[in-house]
Amino acid sequence: MSFQFLNPKGDARFKDRHTTKVDETRLVYEEGMEADIGVIGLPSSKSSISLSLAAEAPKTIRAALRSFSTYSGEKNHDFADVRWLDFGDVEVHPTDLKQTLQRLNQSVSEMLDTNSCNRYIMLGGDHGVSFPSISAFHKKYGRIGVIQWDAHHDLRNLEDGGRTNGTPFRSLIESGVLLGKDLVQVGIRDYSNAKAYSDYAKEKGVKVYSMGDVDLLGANSIVSDEVKRLSEHVDMIYLSVDMDAVDQAFAPGCPAVGPGGLTSRELLGSVAQAAAHPKVKAMDIVEVDPSKDVRDITSRLAAHVMMRFMYEGSR
Template identity: 40%
Template sequence: MDKYPFLKKAGSLFKDCHVTKVGDLTKTWTGQTIKGPALIGAPLSKSSISHSGACFAPGSIRQALGGISAYSAELREHVTDHLYDLGDIDIHVTDIVKSHEHIYHTIHGLLTDQPDWVPFVLGGDNSISYSTVKAIAQTKGTTAVFQFDAHHDVRNTEDGGPTNGTPFRRLLDEKVINGQNLIQLGIREFSNSFAYEEYVKSHQADVHTMEMIREKGLVQTIQEVLPAVKKRADSIFISVDMDVLDQAHAPGCPAIGPGGLYTEELLQAVRFLAQEAHIAGIEIVEVDPTLDFRDMTSRAAAHVILHALKGIKLSH
């Protein structure tokens, strides 16, 4: 088509030859050995106890991520040279338990074959955490989870089965993780119950409410917790429920509310944790593009990924 130099592929965006976007560095995985971070989608939202279009989030987060510059002004280099995308895990049309099994077996199998892979899991609702953490714990040894969340997510399973409110109860009940190795950050006022607060306390989970974080600071809180965690655990997994952010910063979450974290606080914390040598991966859950405004929440999630990549880069 050299005869028509101004004719472009439909949907082509403006291209600046001096800007490298994350999308330019993202490659479809075709079975190569993976060393370091790579994306994988877990588009499940049927297990949500409220309306949720979180099944669309892997696509919206990828789109937001792909359009952002990969260059870090602080590092004075790109946060990654290449980023593999493994695609999406197949979700059963109606069976939630089967969907959880698909997620678990896929991540577990990939980690067994690709032990140097650091999964960057794009949810999906929070129910996927049961499968992702279980796969990590069974392949990476004793696992500590830093859970950024407004909610404890330890609802009983009798009332509704394995929902997006139950993953950490299932993990604790099945002893996949030890309560002391569950660090909950950002638990918000008027978002939980006495019974579930007592449950996490009975399992000795390390709970940090928004009031506590406002008093001390998020990164400082993590700095104080980390030395003891590293003595107990072989690996660290980061679970980010985007509703940990204040509703002004993340309107595209099913369970928004005031009084949450600011985006910059979350980004700093993720970057700090990702610098740890034994970081086993990160998941982002509870983004609903159907509720979002100007893709604010998907863009925030994309920046969480970028700051995790930056933290890993800083550690090398």
């Protein structure tokens, strides 16, 4: 039976014939399909050192995409032809964190092995997902450069709690996946880190830009210079966006919110700056906790970060 106003297959929503919403450009992965962007959810947050339901973020970020259109008025260009291929969410282990990391790594590797897309977005989860994800890209591409937007170094020791959302970049460096000089950290915030980890970053040659540096030099300028530097040495560049790099006023839905961070415009502008470079092939977005959010402010900002990567890199 057909219904005139009832749609059993979906929710009721207004449709303007002249408007394409970002979620309408989504394709659900089937073997043999190809698209511009591959998207995978890494819904793991049990390794968070602070209480977190960031595992719920992939679905809220995807849902936020229905609020935005594919048309850029500033560029006078409609990106409705940019398709993203959704590989779904990884089924994490309910109790075994080591098994979860293995599943995340294997799933990202399997996505890459399909050769379905040119660029990829990983939706976390807490920042611990960056370790298995970047490891998978290293195996596929070779030498990786990483630009990390973050209030924290995430270079904590492994003895006090194992692999957590505070250890991904130490894990990558010590496992030989990432060279310290190939890691750039943007937005590191005062009174949010220990001296030992600042010293470790210096020892390993990590390029660290504090919020004071951002104030002085500008986020766009920093990212532009570092993408250019990295591109001369690495095989690909991976962007890792921890949403707590953003000031709590613009991203209240993070487990580790704080004042004095980036504005939403600084984050969006610098991500767009990086995404335009051809060696930038992947990005993860992490540390969005929908249970702490207000009117989906943080998920909506994360959706815009996703769109900057999708559309700035397509031109």
